[in-house]
Amino acid sequence: xxxxxxxxxxxxxxxxxxxxxxxxxxxxxxxxxxxxxxxxxxxxxxxxxxxxxxxxxxxxxxxxxxxxxxxxxxxxxxxxxxxxxxxxxxxxxxxxxxxxxxxxxxxxxxxxxxxxxxxxxxxxxxxxxxxxxxxxxxxxxxxxxxxxxxxxxxxxxxxxxxxxxxxxxxxxxxxxxxxxxxxxxxxxxxxxxxxxxxxxxxxxxxxxxxxxxxxxxxxxxxxxxxxxxxxxxxxxxxxxxxxxxxxxxxxxxxxxxxxxxxxxxxxxxxxxxxxxxxxxxxxxxxxxxxxxxxxxxxxxxxxxxxxxxxxxxxxxxxxxxxxxxxxxxxxxxxxxxxxxxxxxxxxxxxxxxxxxxxxxxxxxxxxxxxxxxxxxxxxxxxxxxxxxxxxxxxxxxxxxxxxxxxxxxxxxxxxxxxxxxxxxxxxxxxxxxxxxxxxxxxxxxxxxxxxxxxxxxxxxxxxxxxxxxxxxxxxxxxxxxxxxxxxxxxxxxxxxxxxxxxxxxxxxxxxxxxx
Amino acid sequence: xxxxxxxxxxxxxxxxxxxxxxxxxxxxxxxxxxxxxxxxxxxxxxxxxxxxxxxxxxxxxxxxxxxxxxxxxxxxxxxxxxxxxxxxxxxxxxxxxxxxxx
Numbered sequence: 346x347x348x349x350x351x352x353x354x355x356x357x358x359x360x361x362x363x364x365x366x367x368x369x370x371x372x373x374x375x376x377x378x379x380x381x382x383x384x385x386x387x388x389x390x391x392x393x394x395x396x397x398x399x400x401x402x403x404x405x406x407x408x409x410x411x412x413x414x415x416x417x418x419x420x421x422x423x424x425x426x427x428x429x430x431x432x433x434x435x436x437x438x439x440x441x442x443x444x445x446x447x448x449x450x451x452x453x454x455x456x457x458x459x460x461x462x463x464x465x466x467x468x469x470x471x472x473x474x475x476x477x478x479x480x481x482x483x484x485x486x487x488x489x490x491x492x493x494x495x496x497x498x499x500x501x502x503x504x505x506x507x508x509x510x511x512x513x514x515x516x517x518x519x520x521x522x523x524x525x526x527x528x529x530x531x532x533x534x535x536x537x538x539x540x541x542x543x544x545x546x547x548x549x550x551x552x553x554x555x556x557x558x559x560x561x562x563x564x565x566x567x568x569x570x571x572x573x574x575x576x577x578x579x580x581x582x583x584x585x586x587x588x589x590x591x592x593x594x595x596x597x598x599x600x601x602x603x604x605x606x607x608x609x610x611x612x613x614x615x616x617x618x619x620x621x622x623x624x625x626x627x628x629x630x631x632x633x634x635x636x637x638x639x640x641x642x643x644x645x646x647x648x649x650x651x652x653x654x655x656x657x658x659x660x661x662x663x664x665x666x667x668x669x670x671x672x673x674x675x676x677x678x679x680x681x682x683x684x685x686x687x688x689x690x691x692x693x694x695x696x697x698x699x700x701x702x703x704x705x706x707x708x709x710x711x712x713x714x715x716x717x718x719x720x721x722x723x724x725x726x727x728x729x730x731x732x733x734x735x736x737x738x739x740x741x742x743x744x745x746x747x748x749x750x751x752x753x754x755x756x757x758x759x760x761x762x763x764x765x766x767x768x769x770x771x772x773x774x775x776x777x778x779x780x781x782x783x784x785x786x787x788x789x790x791x792x793x794x795x796x797x798x799x800x801x802x803x804x805x806x807x808x809x810x811x812x813x814x815x816x817x818x819x820x821x822x823x824x825x826x827x828x829x830x831x832x833x834x835x836x837x838x839x840x841x842x843x844x845x846x847x848x849x850x851x852x853x854x855x856x857x858x859x860x
Numbered sequence: 861x862x863x864x865x866x867x868x869x870x871x872x873x874x875x876x877x878x879x880x881x882x883x884x885x886x887x888x889x890x891x892x893x894x895x896x897x898x899x900x901x902x903x904x905x906x907x908x909x910x911x912x913x914x915x916x917x918x919x920x921x922x923x924x925x926x927x928x929x930x931x932x933x934x935x936x937x938x939x940x941x942x943x944x945x946x947x948x949x950x951x952x953x954x955x956x957x958x959x960x961x962x
Contacts, residue, residue, distance in 0.1 A: 480923050487930045491937050498941050504948040508957045511941045515894055518934055519885050522901035525927065526878060529908040529920075533871075536916035538923065584960040 350419035359416055359423050362403040362431060363471045369399025370464035377457030392457035393446045396464055397439065404435045418541065418833065421475040422611075425831030429680055429824065430474040430607040434600060437687040438467045441596035443803030444695040448592035451703060451794055452500070459499060463596065466492035470604035474611070477833060479528040479538040479565075482608055486524065486572065489604060490517050493597050497589040503704070509588025516571065516581035524568025530561030540616040541834055562623050565612070572605040575665060576634040579658045586654035591705055594650070595694030598657045599687045606664055610679060614671045615834050621671060628669045632761055635662030636768040643775045649697055650708045652775055653690075656734060659772060660686055666765055667749050670756035677829030678748035681822055685733065685741035685814050692807030693730040695800065696723055700793050707791050713779055715788030723793065724783050726804050733811045735776040736769050741814030748822065870911035877904035891942050891952040895935075902931045 348355040357364065373395050377388050407428055416423035441463065449459065469489030476482040494517060498510020532538050534557045535546040567578065574582035586594045613624055636659060643655035664686075667679035700716065700723070701708045717724030733742035746769060753762040796804075814821060877900060884897030906924045913920030942952065949956055 480926060484926060484930065487934070491933055494937050494941065498944055501944045501947075504945070505959050507941065507945040507948055508959055511891070511945050511957065512960075514938050514941050515885070515891075515898065518895075518898045518938065519882075519901070521934075522878075522881070522898060522905065525902065525905045526908070528923075529905050529912065532909065532916065532920060532923070533912040536912075536919075538919065588960050 346414045348414060348416035348419070348423065350417060355416075356419070356421065358414065359410070359419065359421050360472075360475070361410060362406040362435075363468050363475070365406050366399055366403040366464050366471070367468045369395065369402070370461045370468065373399075373457050373464070374461040377461075381457075387453070388457035390446075392460050393442060393449075396460035397442050399464055400435055400439045400442065400467075404432065404439075407431045407435065418477070420478045420481055420539075421472075422477045422833040423475075424833050425828035426607070426611065426676065426680075427475045429828035430603065430683075431471055433603055433680070433684050433687055434467060434470050434474070436684075437596070437599045437603065437691060438463065440688075440691045440803050440807060441592065441599070443799045443806075444595065444691065444698070445592040447695075447797050447800035447803075448590065448698055450797060451699075452590070454500065459496070462492045462496050462499075466496065466596075466600065470600050473604045474607040476608065476611075477540055479531060479540060479543070482612070483521070483525055483528060485608075486605075487521060489601065490521065490572075493593075493601060496593045497585055497597065499593060500590045503588075505588040506590060507588075509585045512588075513581055513585035520568050520571030520578070523564050523571070527561045527564030527566075527568060530557050530564065534558045534561060540612060544616050544619055544834070558620075559623055562617065562620060563627070566624055566627055569605060569609045569612075570631055573602055573609065573661050573664075574658050575631045575661055576638045576658070579635070579639065579661075582658050583651055583654040586657065587648070587651045591650065591694055591698030591701060594654070595691045595698075598654075598690050598694065602657070602661060602664075603683045603687060606661075606668070606679060606683060610668055610676050611832065614668055614676060615832050618671065625669060625671065628665060629758070629761065632662055632665035632669050633764060635659065635665055636764050637662075640768050640771045643772070646775065647710050648708050649710060649713065649779060650694075650701070650705070652779075653693060653697065656772065656775070657690060659768065660690075660734075662768070663746065663749055663765055666753050666758065666761045669758055669761060670752040672752060672756055673830040674748075674755060674826065675752040675829075676832070677822065677826040678745070678752040680825040680828060681748055681814075681818070682745040684821070684825075685745040685811065688807045688810040688814070689730045689733040689740075689742055692726060692804055692811070693734065695804055695807070696727045696730070699723065699796055699800065702791065702794055710779065710782055712791065713782045714786040715783070716793070717783040719788055720793055723796075726808050727783065728780055729808050729811055731776045731780055733815070735773050739812070739815045741811045741818070744815055744818045748818075867911045867914040870907055874904045874907040874911065877901075877907065889954045891945075891954055894954065895938050895942065898938075899931060899935065902927060 348359055373392050377392055381388060410423060411428045414423055466489050469485050472485030473489060476485050494510055494514045497513050498507050500506035531543050535543045570578040586598060639655040639658040643652050646652035664679055664682055667675045733740035736742045736746045750762050881897045881901035881904060885894050888894050906927055909920040909924050946952060
């Protein structure tokens with residue numbers, strides 16, 4: 346099927362996964378309200394299962410788009426890059442749902458809105474990774490952010506959750522305004538919000554007012570830097586991550602970062618590649634600072650949740666190296682990193698939430714003493730995730746860092762590569778400190794709750810995925826390499842640099858070399 | 861810009877409003893005022909879009925409609941969050957909300 350976006354129904358097809366997921370979210374919301382009425386009882390377990398079903402259906406629709414649909418230029422991209430990112434986002438959502446079922450049961454705050462909001466946030470992320478238009482980027486970002494603000498402050502009875510939600514909201518809205526001002530300036534310079542057209546003006550030099558263009562790109566970059574929590578725009582992240590209900594922390598650490606990074610890669614490393622002189626220097630410094638600062642701060646954290654929050658900021662720094670590389674392999678390496686990061690971060694936060702117990706009380710390092718002996722399966726799972734976060738073989742984290750390093754060295758960014766290695770060495774200390782507590786110190790006094798089936802399934806999937814990507818990264822990486830080069834505008838950017846090929850297809854067939 | 865004095869003036873006003881909004885967010889400690897300053901920033905951008913659409917056609921004005929509806933959704937969530945935290949602290953002073961610190 347070929348879409349040329351001449352009629353509006355083409356957009357319905359191109360946005361089929363997003364549409365189905367939104368339908369599932371609204372269905373859950375409505376049916377839950379009618380079923381519960383005004384009785385203060387928890388929602389039925391079906392809400393969670395419906396959300397899982399919706400995610401799986403959206404993934405099926407995404408697969409259909411990948412195999413059957415090819416599209417011309419439009420407001421949304423139908424390319425391998427978007428669809429690969431969608432798979433990462435949907436698997437992250439699925440795992441987050443599995444963990445959330447267990448978490449909601451333990452915290453007895455089982456309500457349908459939670460699942461509906463989770464799905465709506467995912468819809469926003471998917472719109473964000475599909476957007477080919479700056480306005481659509483703004484709308485996707487807001488749809489994602491507004492749902493995540495609510496999820497962060499979801500546990501209203503806990504002052505920490507309310508505080509985290511409020512701080513995240515204020516900083517997030519502040520950042521959105523910067524992003525929007527950047528969009529306004531780019532619109533002012535080029536007279537269009539479509540990224541491809543913006544680039545045309547940049548390349549052909551018909552844009553008047555270079556200062557305004559520079560300011561626009563800069564503001565756009567600041568907006569994105571806030572969303573991916575790059576130093577020095579990261580202040581909100583540790584607070585928001587620590588205060589949010591732990592099942593939400595894992596989801597927002599993973600989903601928001603993936604979506605924002607994919608959009609960042611699309612806008613900057615592909616569409617704004619001709620204007621690379623404007624932004625590579627800034628991204629270089631952002632990557633540098635984001636690798637060093639959070640790793641140093643994480644060293645002194647005694648609260649494991651906050652330590653993981655800083656570690657998640659540090660991982661944004663490693664990913665920024667992939668952005669700074671700016672090549673197709675850099676994009677593929679970033680996608681691979683995001684996939685591994687999704688599995689290991691969700692797994693680590695899930696086990697943390699189980700150890701922390703009701704009300705998230707036991708989150709200090711001391712609470713992990715002897716965990717490896719008292720609960721061998723739980724301890725072993727956490728061991729895998731921590732080793733992967735630190736980047737030890739044979740886990741996926743090691744391979745992912747290796748690919749990012751290769752992308753950086755291929756692109757000549759040796760300083761960044763060396764910093765990445767040194768920053769990883771630094772991070773060993775705080776990851777291994779938890780491992781030390783788990784296996785080499787006497788037991789803590791609190792009992793760790795038992796998990797239910799959905800938690801065990803989710804954790805097993807995460808651990809298996811991390812190990813599989815570490816031992817057999819080849820097939821997945823080849824898929825992502827294809828996705829990193831199958832991106833709207835990607836072919837044009839390459840041909841502009843290399844010798845111009847008149848017969849180069851604008852968009853390679855999406856059906857052919859599927860992974 | 862291609863000689864549209866009124867449009868240029870609007871851009872200057874918009875930049876000034878945006879700067880006032882940024883300053884307010886960074887300097888004020890009352891949550892409600894900080895929130896209003898964020899709204900001021902968004903509306904300053906709206907003014908820019910309208911000013912630009914004098915030269916570029918209707919697109920900018922359509923963007924403004926989207927931004928207004930997003931800002932409304934954001935206001936709903938923001939005020940709800942402020943209400944939730946007010947129930948705990950009986951205050952809207954940002955400096956008091958420091959349970960999350962390292």
